[in-house]
Every structure is written in structure tokens, then in C-alpha cells.
Amino acid sequence: MADINNSRGFTSNIGAILAAAGGAVGLGNIWRFPYMLGQNGGGAFLLIYIFFVFLIGIPLMMTEFIIGRRSQSNAVGAYRKLAPNQKGWLILGILSILGGLLIYAFYSVVAGWTLNYLMLACGGKLAGKDTQAITQTFTNFTQGTWWPLASQFLFLILTGAVVTMGVQKGIEKISKILMPALFILLIAMCVRSLTLSGASQGLTFLLKPDFSKIDSHCMLAALGQSFFSLSLGMGCMVTYGSYIQKSDKLFKTSAWIAACDTFVALLAGAVIFPAVFAFGMNPASGPELVYIVLPNVFNSMPAGNLFAIIFFLLLSIAALTSTISLLEILVAFGVEELHWKRKTSSIISTLAVFIIGSICTLSFGPLKEFHLLDRTIFELFDFLTASYLMPIGALLMTIFLGWFYPKVEVKDELSNGGKLKVRAFNLYYLILRYIAPLALLIILISGIVG
Ligand code: PFF
Numbered sequence: 001m002a003d004i005n006n007s008r009g010f011t012s013n014i015g016a017i018l019a020a021a022g023g024a025v026g027l028g029n030i031w032r033f034p035y036m037l038g039q040n041g042g043g044a045f046l047l048i049y050i051f052f053v054f055l056i057g058i059p060l061m062m063t064e065f066i067i068g069r070r071s072q073s074n075a076v077g078a079y080r081k082l083a084p085n086q087k088g089w090l091i092l093g094i095l096s097i098l099g100g101l102l103i104y105a106f107y108s109v110v111a112g113w114t115l116n117y118l119m120l121a122c123g124g125k126l127a128g129k130d131t132q133a134i135t136q137t138f139t140n141f142t143q144g145t146w147w148p149l150a151s152q153f154l155f156l157i158l159t160g161a162v163v164t165m166g167v168q169k170g171i172e173k174i175s176k177i178l179m180p181a182l183f184i185l186l187i188a189m190c191v192r193s194l195t196l197s198g199a200s201q202g203l204t205f206l207l208k209p210d211f212s213k214i215d216s217h218c219m220l221a222a223l224g225q226s227f228f229s230l231s232l233g234m235g236c237m238v239t240y241g242s243y244i245q246k247s248d249k250l251f252k253t254s255a256w257i258a259a260c261d262t263f264v265a266l267l268a269g270a271v272i273f274p275a276v277f278a279f280g281m282n283p284a285s286g287p288e289l290v291y292i293v294l295p296n297v298f299n300s301m302p303a304g305n306l307f308a309i310i311f312f313l314l315l316s317i318a319a320l321t322s323t324i325s326l327l328e329i330l331v332a333f334g335v336e337e338l339h340w341k342r343k344t345s346s347i348i349s350t351l352a353v354f355i356i357g358s359i360c361t362l363s364f365g366p367l368k369e370f371h372l373l374d375r376t377i378f379e380l381f382d383f384l385t386a387s388y389l390m391p392i393g394a395l396l397m398t399i400f401l402g403w404f405y406p407k408v409e410v411k412d413e414l415s416n417g418g419k420l421k422v423r424a425f426n427l428y429y430l431i432l433r434y435i436a437p438l439a440l441l442i443i444l445i446s447g448i449v450g
Pocket residue numbers: 023024025026027028029100103228229230231232234235236237322323325326
């Protein structure tokens with residue numbers, strides 16, 4: 001059971017914000033957001049994305065924090081404690097653990113690539129190559145067997161080591177170092193990118209909405225991206241919520257995390273698109289945008305290899321703080337529900353993820369031809385989790401807290417036992433009960449029908 005007095009939780013509000021923002025800010029912001037935006041019409045996607053972050057994202061993060069902090073439990077234990085007589089809710093907890101497992105499995109593939117690209121950049125192996133050679137490097141690497149598996153495994157071990165050290169000494173401490181480092185590196189990259197000649201076209205693409213691009217596919221993609229980026233609907237914020245001190249303000253904490261996350265996604269866009277347009281690359285090139293397009297861009301810049309190193313370093317940092325949060329969902333479950341030691345739970349969870357994750361890795365190479373629902377296993381995991389599992393998880397969470405859990409208890413938790421005035425409580429409750437579930441339902445259904 002998570003401790004009631006929080007001596008095992010985060011030690012400060014800034015620690016909680018940085019750790020949870022670390023979980024939120026990740027490959028989703030720097031790798032996934034730019035290519036989703038590139039494929040879904042640029043500025044229009046950005047506009048809908050920001051709308052979802054504020055309308056549904058922040059209230060949902062508060063919802064997860066309330067569930068976690070109220071119960072002082074992991075993603076499954078939370079429902080066992082808050083709804084002891086309604087065992088059905090445990091399914092929501094199990095769905096969260098399953099989602100965490102599936103996301104971590106495919107996420108660690110890309111995290112492994114990042115580590116490999118960092119090593120390539122440090123060894124100067126990307127420098128001086130033409131477009132064809134860079135594409136070849138990416139295909140040779142991702143379609144291989146042992147190197148991508150080894151990179152993935154290394155990343156899993158690194159994450160496991162931090163999580164084994166515990167919430168305060170591992171997760172909080174490393175987030176306090178890595179998150180500021182990430183901001184500094186990203187701002188340095190942004191300055192470089194925005195001062196390239198021809199950068200303005202990329203900024204226009206990022207910021208100028210073309211409303212004709214908005215359809216149900218674009219809406220579902222933006223909603224999925226906002227969930228993925230804010231780590232919602234998956235028990236991650238429930239778990240971290242159980243570590244937040246009882247005196248911290250949940251609205252303020254959620255708003256800061258969402259603001260950091262959106263700011264980083266925008267910065268990543270402002271790094272990538274000006275550079276992509278300045279060097280005549282294709283903004284809609286998909287998942288390989290940062291692995292094929294950017295190395296080409298770096299090679300055409302002065303001191304390009306240095307920027308390649310900085311970029312892949314920051315991508316690795318962002319990925320690490322997120323894999324930590326993904327593993328913590330599983331480890332907290334193992335420790336609190338199955339009574340394993342923290343180290344045992346880390347090892348077992350890491351091995352389970354590696355077994356499933358290696359299938360995702362191999363789906364770029366030896367298992368490339370194996371398709372389910374017209375997708376490779378990697379694509380299937382990505383699509384199912386971001387477009388369905390996370391929104392469904394979130395929908396069930398809003399129904400649980402908005403319709404089944406007593407309103408007075410929700411207000412009590414949000415107001416820290418009546419100590420805070422939560423002026424916007426009625427607005428929050430309205431979103432929780434009606435707006436968020438309805439929006440989630442409409443978009444889920446239109447996505448399925450469309
Ligand atoms: N939010 C992370 C990112 O944007 O990279 C990914 C993620 C982490 C999703 C943790 C879900 C989760 F539970």
C-alpha cells in the first residue's frame with residue numbers, strides 16, 4: 001500500500017510537477033507530435049490539439065490525481081479502495097495496467113532507436129552522409145534484429161535502475177536534473193532552427209490553421225495525441241497522483257504539467273518544421289521524420305553534428321523520464337497488489353515488457369510482413385493505445401468519478417479537505433460529468449464509424 005503520510009511519495013510540489021511533467025513530456029512531444037501534425041494538416045491540428053488539452057486534458061489529469069491521491073494506491077488498488085463494493089471497476093484498473101504494458105512495449109522500441117542515434121551522432125557516423133545513405137542507415141538499423149533489440153534492452157535496463165531506486169531517490173531526483181536540462185537543450189535547438197534562412201515557411205505550417213483539414217480523422221488523431229502526450233487514461237497519473245502531497249494544489253499542479261507539455265510540443269515543432277522547410281524536406285514523412293529527415297537537415301547546417309548530438313541527447317532524456325513513469329505504473333502495481341519487493345517488481349515488469357516489446361522491435365524487420373488489422377504489431381499497439389485504449393480508459397474514469405463516486409468526496413480531495421477554495425469546482429464537475437464523457441464518446445464513435 002502507498003504510504004498515507006506520503007513519506008514515500010514526492011517530497012515537494014516542484015518535485016511532483018517535474019516528475020509528472022517528465023512522464024508527460026517525451027517521445028510523444030518530440031517524435032510523435034511533429035509527425036502527427038505533419039500528416040494532419042499542420043496548424044489546424046495544433047488548434048484542435050490545444051483545445052483538447054485545455055477542455056479535456058487538464059480536467060482529466062485532475063481526475064486521475066484525485067483518484068490516485070484519494071486512494072493512496074496504484075492504478076488497480078485505487079478502485080479496490082474507492083469502490084470496495086463495486087468490483088467491476090477493477091476492470092478499469094486492469095485495463096490501465098494492460099495499457100501501460102502495451103505502450104511501454106512499443107515506446108521502448110523508439111526509445112532504443114534514440115539511444116542508438118545518440119551513439120551514432122557521438123561517433124560522427126551520421127555526418128557527411130547524403131539522403132540515400134541516411135535513409136539506408138535507418139532502414140538497416142530498424143530492420144535488423146540484434147542491434148535494435150540490444151538498444152531497446154539497454155533503455156529498459158536504464159529505466160529499471162532508476163525506478164528500482166524508488167520514488168524520491170530515483171524518479172523525483174532524476175526528474176529534477178533532467179527536466180531543466182531538457183528545456184535548456186530544446187531552447188538552444190529552437191534558436192538554431194529559427195535563425196535558418198527559410199525558417200518562416202515552417203513556422204507558418206506549424207501555426208497557420210487550414211480549417212478545411214478538420215475532419216473526424218483529424219479530431220481523433222488530435223484527441224489521441226493529447227491523451228498520449230499528457231499520459232492520460234492509462235493509470236500513469238493515478239499512480240503519480242498517489243505520490244502527490246496532501247497539501248499540494250491539484251488544479252495548479254495539473255495546469256503546470258499541461259502547460260509544460262504543450263510548451264515542449266510547440267518548441268519541438270518550432271525546432272523541426274523550420275528546419276524541414278528550410279532544407280526542402282517533407283513534413284508529412286511520418287514516424288521517421290526525426291530519424292531520417294532531421295539527420296539530413298543537421299548535415300546541411302554548420303556544426304550540424306553538434307546539433308545532432310544535442311538533439312538525440314534531448315530526445316533520450318525526454319524518453320527516459322517517460323519510460324520511468326510507464327514502468328512505475330507496473331512496479332507500483334506489483335509492489336502494492338502482489339506484495340513483491342520493489343526490485344523484484346522492476347525486474348519482472350522489465351522482462352515482461354521486453355518480451356512483448358521485442359515483438360514490436362522485430363515488426364520492423366523479420367516480422368515486417370506479419371499484419372493484424374492491416375497493421376504491423378508496432379503500428380497496431382500505437383494505434384490501439386492512443387486512439388482507443390486511452391480514450392476508453394479516460395471515459396471510464398470520468399464515469400467512475402463523475403457518476404459513481406460521491407461528489408462531496410471529490411470536492412473534499414480537490415479542496416485539500418476544505419482548506420482551499422475551489423472556485424471553479426462546478427465548472428470542473430460539469431466537464432467531468434458531461435462534457436468530457438460526451439466529447440470522448442462522440443469522437444470514439446465517429447472514429448470507429450469513419
Ligand atoms: N506522455 C508520454 C509522451 O508523450 O512521450 C508517453 C506516455 C507515458 C504515455 C506514460 C502514457 C503513459 F502512461
